[in-house]
Amino acid sequence: MSRDWRLRIEDILGCIKRIESYTSSCTEESFAQNQLVIDAVVRNLEIIGEAARHIPEDLKTTHPEIPWAEMQAMRNLLAHEYFGVSIPIVWNTVKNNLPPLKPLLQ
Structure with a gap:
């Protein structure tokens, strides 16, 4: 049985x-030098x-302001290109992409 999409949103917010x-x-x-925090x-x-990825398509369509595809793409990049992860891209995501995402999901 698949988890409810509301729990997935809570996962993202957590x-x-x-x-x-x-x-x-x-x-x-300091972020770039701290492998523990990077990991x-x-x-x-x-x-x-x-x-x-597990959010229902109809919900994604209803909320196009949320960057669903970009979140999935980042996951794929990190999971499949782990040996070449760009620390500046990760930092940019943390500082510029995550803060505006929070209120969209709350």
């Missing part, structure tokens, strides 16, 4: 909250993308 906690005291430079952030971005 991951955003954890990422914010992990990076709250980081600068881009934690990457894992939570993967979970966000996987949760987005």
